[in-house]
Amino acid sequence: MRLLAVVVISLLLLGSAAPAAQKQRPRCENCGMYTDVSSTNVHAMLKVGDKEAEHNFVCLGCVNEFMRDKLDGKAELTGLQIIDYPTFGTKSVQWTDGMTAWYLVGTKELPGSMEPMIAAFSSKTAATKAHKKLGGDLKNFHDMWATVTAASDAEKSPQANAGAVEYVCEMCNYSSDKPGNCPHCGMKLVKKENQH
Numbered sequence: 001m002r003l004l005a006v007v008v009i010s011l012l013l014l015g016s017a018a019p020a021a022q023k024q025r026p027r028c029e030n031c032g033m034y035t036d037v038s039s040t041n042v043h044a045m046l047k048v049g050d051k052e053a054e055h056n057f058v059c060l061g062c063v064n065e066f067m068r069d070k071l072d073g074k075a076e077l078t079g080l081q082i083i084d085y086p087t088f089g090t091k092s093v094q095w096t097d098g099m100t101a102w103y104l105v106g107t108k109e110l111p112g113s114m115e116p117m118i119a120a121f122s123s124k125t126a127a128t129k130a131h132k133k134l135g136g137d138l139k140n141f142h143d144m145w146a147t148v149t150a151a152s153d154a155e156k157s158p159q160a161n162a163g164a165v166e167y168v169c170e171m172c173n174y175s176s177d178k179p180g181n182c183p184h185c186g187m188k189l190v191k192k193e194n195q196h
Contacts, residue, residue: 029055030062030070031114038112039088040119042098045079046071052078059113064148077145085110085119086126096120102127103144104136106185116148137185150174166192 026035035041040059045052048071057063060082067075080098087094088111102124107117119134121127127138139147151174167189168175169182174189181188 026056028058028062030057030066033058033112033114035112039083039085039110040113040117041083043081043095044077044098046075047078048075054079059116060118060144060148061114061116080141082120084122084126086121086130094122096122099141101141103139103141104131104134105139105144105147107134107136110134116151118144118148168192 027033028035028038035056035058038058042057042060042063044055044057044063046055046067055063055066057066063077063080067073067077081095082098082101084094084096084101098120101120101122103121104119104127105116107119110117110119117136119127119130119136121130124138131138137147166175166177167179169185169187169189174182176189179189179191
């Protein structure tokens with residue numbers, strides 16, 4: 001009887017310790033989605049003042065939103081590691097330096113990602129090869145980041161007055177108070193009256 005009691009107590013103790021020992025699935029620090037199923041998983045080094053820290057995100061759009069909204073636009077992006085898209089879903093997923101990577105911006109839907117759909121590649125050749133299947137615009141890091149931040153700023157910008165006329169790109173979420181073409185994708189801006 002005593003042996004049975006010891007076994008039961010041991011099992012109870014092990015059972016209560018098991019959940020604490022289990023590893024939590026990684027989540028995006030911006031949107032909360034699981035990053036371990038994202039083909040666009042990003043580890044970003046962000047510097048605010050003299051403090052630098054690594055952050056985990058599901059996509060590049062979340063990096064930008066986090067910097068803009070949660071760090072009040074005061075963060076500097078100092079490093080970036082992102083999944084090399086062709087290796088996602090394989091036994092040997094590879095990471096690439098996001099600052100030297102090539103990107104397809106505005107692609108077809110990507111597994112585990114959110115808008116804007118941006119696939120990263122370790123080389124321009126690999127990105128060019130994937131373009132036919134994924135679509136999107138081929139860009140280096142600098143041009144890709146400029147596109148992401150401009151689209152995000154346009155999306156969040158307040159309108160000056162109610163009923164103002166706005167011209168929008170339905171592809172990039174870019175907006176302007178003047179007609180013309182989108183500076184990012186070249187599509188004609190569509191007139192839209194604001195209902196604010």
